Amino acid sequence: MQTGSHELVRIFGxxxxxxxxxxxxxxxxxxxSRRQSSAQVAAEQDDxxxxxxxxxxxxxxxxxTQKEIRVGIIGANAKSSWAKVSHVxxxxxxxxxxxxAVATRNEQSAREAAEAFGAEHWFSDPFAMIDDDQIxxxxxxxxxxxxxxxxxxxxxxxxxxxxxxxxGRTVAEAEEMAGAVGLLHTAIxxxxxxxxxxxxxxxxxSSGKIGRPLNARIVSTNIGFGPALPSSYDYFNKKSxxxxxxxxxxxxxxxxxxxxxxxxxxxxxxxxILWPVVRLTDTGEESLRETADHVAVLGKTQSGAVFTADIHxxxxxxxxxxxxxIRGSEAWLCLTGDHPYGFQAGDLNLTSNIPFAKPEEAxxxxxxxGGAINVGEVYAHLARDLHAGTYNTPGFDHAxxxxxxxxxxxxxxxxxxxxxxxxxxxxxxxxxxQ
Numbered sequence: 001m002q003t004g005s006h007e008l009v010r011i012f013g014x015x016x017x018x019x020x021x022x023x024x025x026x027x028x029x030x031x032x033s034r035r036q037s038s039a040q041v042a043a044e045q046d047d048x049x050x051x052x053x054x055x056x057x058x059x060x061x062x063x064x065t066q067k068e069i070r071v072g073i074i075g076a077n078a079k080s081s082w083a084k085v086s087h088v089x090x091x092x093x094x095x096x097x098x099x100x101a102v103a104t105r106n107e108q109s110a111r112e113a114a115e116a117f118g119a120e121h122w123f124s125d126p127f128a129m130i131d132d133d134q135i136x137x138x139x140x141x142x143x144x145x146x147x148x149x150x151x152x153x154x155x156x157x158x159x160x161x162x163x164x165x166x167x168g169r170t171v172a173e174a175e176e177m178a179g180a181v182g183l184l185h186t187a188i189x190x191x192x193x194x195x196x197x198x199x200x201x202x203x204x205x206s207s208g209k210i211g212r213p214l215n216a217r218i219v220s221t222n223i224g225f226g227p228a229l230p231s232s233y234d235y236f237n238k239k240s241x242x243x244x245x246x247x248x249x250x251x252x253x254x255x256x257x258x259x260x261x262x263x264x265x266x267x268x269x270x271x272x273i274l275w276p277v278v279r280l281t282d283t284g285e286e287s288l289r290e291t292a293d294h295v296a297v298l299g300k301t302q303s304g305a306v307f308t309a310d311i312h313x314x315x316x317x318x319x320x321x322x323x324x325x326i327r328g329s330e331a332w333l334c335l336t337g338d339h340p341y342g343f344q345a346g347d348l349n350l351t352s353n354i355p356f357a358k359p360e361e362a363x364x365x366x367x368x369x370g371g372a373i374n375v376g377e378v379y380a381h382l383a384r385d386l387h388a389g390t391y392n393t394p395g396f397d398h399a400x401x402x403x404x405x406x407x408x409x410x411x412x413x414x415x416x417x418x419x420x421x422x423x424x425x426x427x428x429x430x431x432x433x434q
Contacts, residue, residue, distance in 0.1 A: 069383055070100035070134060071162075074126040074150060075141035077104050078116035082164070082371075083141040086345075088117045090376035093364035096383055103129045130154050137162060137382070141189075143235065144243040148173050155180045160386060162378065164189040166251055166406075167399035169242025174403040178396040186395035187382045190402060191374035192252055192344035193259035193394065194381065196359035200350055201326070201333055202260045209354055211330030213261060216307040218324045220253040222342040225293040226314025231280040237289045244291035246271065250311045251406050252344040254297070256324065257307060260335075263423045264405060267299040269412040275314065297409055302423065315340075330354075339370070346370045 071091050076083040091099045102113040103123040114122035123129040130138055130153050138154040140147060140163040148168055154161045155177075165188055168174040192198065205213055224236065225245045235241045258264055271292035278287045297309040305326075317340045324335040324343075331354045339346025347370045350359060364376030381393040408419040 068096050068098050069136050069386060070098050071137045071139055071379075072101035072103065072121075072123075072129045072132070072135040073099070073119075073139040073141060074103045074129065075139075076102035076113045076117060076119075077109055078113040079109070081141065083139070084117075085371040086375040087139055087141055087372075089372040090364045090379050092118065093372060093376060094379055094383070096387075097379060100135055101129050101132065126150060127153055130157050130159065136160060136386070140164060143241070144169055144247075145241060148177060151177045152180055155182075155184055158184065160185040160187075160382065161396075162187040162189070162382060163396075163399070165399060166242060166247045166403060167396060168403065169240070171400075171403045171407050173242075174396075174400045178400040181396050185382060185385055185391065185393070187378050187393045188395055188399035188402075189375070189378070190252060190255045190344070190394055190398065191378045192256045192348075194377040195348050195374050196362060196377075197335055197348040197350040198256060198259055200356060200359050201335055204333055204352065204354075204356055205260060205326070205328070209331060209356075210326070210328030210333060210352070213301075213303055213305040213326060213328050216257065216261060216305060216324065216326045218253060218257060218307065218309040218311075218322075220249060220309065220311040220322050220343055221315040221320050222249055222313050223315055223317050223320060223340040224249075224313045225275075227275040228279040228281050231283050231285070231287075234278070234280060234287050237278055237287055237291060239290045245293055245311065245313055246291065246295055246410060247403075247406055249313070249342050250295045250297070250309070250409060251402050252342060253309055253311055254405060254409070255402050256335075256343050257309065258301075258405075260324070260326070261301045261303060261305050261307070263302045264299050264421055265302050265423065266418055266420050267297055267405075267409050267412050268418050269298070269409045270296045271410075271413040274312075292413075295409070295413075297412075341371075344374065347373050 073083050073087055075081055076088060078084060088099060091097045099117055099119045101121040101123060102110060102117060102119045103126040104110040104113055105124070107124040110122040110124045113119065129135060130150070137160045140150050140154070140161065142150065144166060147163055151161055151163055161184070163186070166174070167177055167188060204210060229236070236243055254264065272294045273289050273291070274293050276289055278289050280287055293313050295311040297311070298307070300306050320338055320340045322337045322343045326333050331352060333350065333352035335348050335350055337343055337346050337348045347362070350356070362373045362376065363380045364372045378393065385391055385393050405421055408421045412419040
């Protein structure tokens with residue numbers, strides 16, 4: 001294999017559950033016909049999209065209906081990586097998916113990852129893996145600054161792409177990547193919204209059983225962004241990285257809120273740096289923190305419900321707690337979790353003072369403290385979309401909405417002024433889960 005030099009480590013993420021199945025042949029033919037029609041319309045509307053590219057995308061969809069879906073992970077380090085505790089067990093635990101290849105930053109770690117995870121092939125050059133015709137889905141689980149180049153290369157190669165959140169360092173980067181998707185399938189790592197307890201909470205609210213949603217209170221904690229951390233994670237302290245408490249944990253938390261209560265339409269916010277000087281545990285040096293380690297949001301949803309969200313890091317693993325309490329005019333419900341990475345990274349428990357059906361079993365239930373549960377649900381949704389030619393998995397357009405929402409929170413905190421948010425173009429699909 002060829003050698004390359006791209007950083008491939010990513011930390012925060014999550015899990016969930018739903019059964020993977022393949023639609024009947026008639027449905028596949030119908031959906032493929034719809035895809036061809038969409039390709040023709042898109043080509044007529046946008047001369048910038050080459051007909052050859054559209055045909056390649058359609059043919060790729062047809063091929064996937066007749067074989068298992070082969071996934072290649074960029075960032076699957078066997079020693080320490082989010083992919084190790086979530087993506088790998090999720091793929092290996094789902095029927096119809098195969099971990100075909102892994103890519104890391106050097107030959108030794110790539111070989112070790114392939115052996116540890118049971119992948120058929122390894123690459124020390126991620127772009128070589130992207131260009132491999134045997135790979136159907138490219139999963140990008142690396143540091144945020146590396147997302148853009150890898151995502152655009154994978155899309156240019158006609159691949160389906162699953163990228164960790166946030167999609168880019170800035171709204172502009174997210175816009176560029178979302179704009180390059182065309183007819184390809186994408187998935188964004190905002191997996192907490194697909195947890196079965198979250199979907200049950202959304203159904204309870206939409207059914208009217210708790211009455212009119214009045215207010216919600218969220219507490220979201222995690223072990224990161226405290227007074228000390230290893231030097232390898234010092235990049236989380238730097239604004240230029242685009243990966244911080246606001247873009248990661250607040251992004252996941254507010255996305256979960258929108259999954260249950262619908263689109264957020266306005267926000268007030270305050271951000272603080274409680275630990276301005278961070279001790280690097282392995283070197284003994286000190287680093288200046290440039291990004292907030294505490295975020296407080298007060299907002300309102302399109303349904304009229306008001307909410308507060310308290311998001312902070314620096315919590316000891318045994319003390320991490322995440323809770324989402326919703327009070328309605330007739331009843332209440334609450335989602336809770338205790339994963340050290342936050343809401344997105346573990347199973348959640350739903351309680352209420354009204355009866356409800358027990359949440360369905362997760363499609364995948366392994367990984368670090370259940371780290372593959374919600375990630376497994378993203379793969380299950382993506383696989384169904386690839387087989388059926390549908391586009392129901394939260395993808396890069398959803399990632400762009402989340403980036404714009406978090407940017408509104410940032411502006412509210414910086415300016416001390418309430419910010420209106422722009423509801424997503426496909427609000428019913430992208431915000432409130434079914």
